[in-house]
Amino acid sequence: MMPQWEIKEIKAVLFDLDGVIIDSNQTIIDAWTKTAEEYGYKLSQRDIDNYIIGASHTFTLEHILPDQPEAVRKAFHRKVDRREEAASYALIKGVRRFISQLEKSEVRLGLVTSSWPGKVNTVLQQHQLNVFDCIITRNEVSRGKPDPLPYRTAIERLNIEPAFSLVFEDSNNGITSALAAGMNCIAVNNRTDKSLACITDFTEITVGQDNLLCRFYGENHGIGWRSKV
Incomplete structure (x- = not known):
């Protein structure tokens, strides 16, 4: 209609x-979720919906790693990028x-x-x-x-x-x-x-x-x- x-x-x-x-949404979700697990974090569906899909990486990192220093955030983000770049x-x-x-x-x-x-x-x-x-x-x-x-x-x-x-x-x-x-x-x-x-x-x-x-x-x-x- x-x-x-x-x-x-x-x-x-x-x-x-x-x-x-x-x-690409599932690839993005997997990249962030797997990297978070390596750093000892478990992302919720709310995290994914509100802070990952369609958001800038700075916005995402501020919300899912609020207490981590900039160096840790940058290293985390490099791993996410590598996972996304390796996907088709x-x-x-x-x-x-x-x-x-x-x-x-x-x-x-x-x-x-x-x-x-x-x-x-x-x-x-x-x-x-x-x-x-x-x-x-x-x-x-x-x-x-x-x-x-x-x-x-x-x-x-x-x-x-x-x-x-x-x-x-x-x-x-x-x-x-x-x-x-x-x-x-x-x-x-x-x-x-x-x-x-x-x-x-x-x-x-x-x-x-x-x-x-x-x-x-x-x-x-x-x-x-x-x-x-």
Whole structure:
């Protein structure tokens, strides 16, 4: 069923990486959980939901290792990074087709992620997705998600007002970041905020002319909903 959502005019579409473009959440959870166990910590589901998925590493470390010195946090984080870099990742269903459709329009594309350049470049090269006009990694900002700074930095570089931007995010931290930056947001496999449109994956959304959720600025076509076949 078509969700009830006001049509917005869009000039830029921005994506998170983990859980939105690549199916990586379980890999991330495993990397943090196994490393925590090596340091004598057991992470709860609340820790995972609130402090790991979609969050910056500094935000995560402040909450799960609050009493540890900076040297210990850095060593911990290096182990997490190595585990993530050693993994391989599949694309979220439908995302390649959807991005290819967007490339044919006048809309600009952005990637805003809590991951680091090494991982981002590997993933984009592996899947031949070097299509983004702007890429913001954790190295580009002093404060990561759920702070709005990553998305504010992206739209400043794209020179586009927040109201004309659409974000695809899967985590509560990422959604909080995008909304706090004043941007429109569609949730991916996350129905926590009932006021947001939500897709399970990108097979449910397309670029066309019918039943538009978001219309590209100055054009009759845009991003619309379609039911799975």
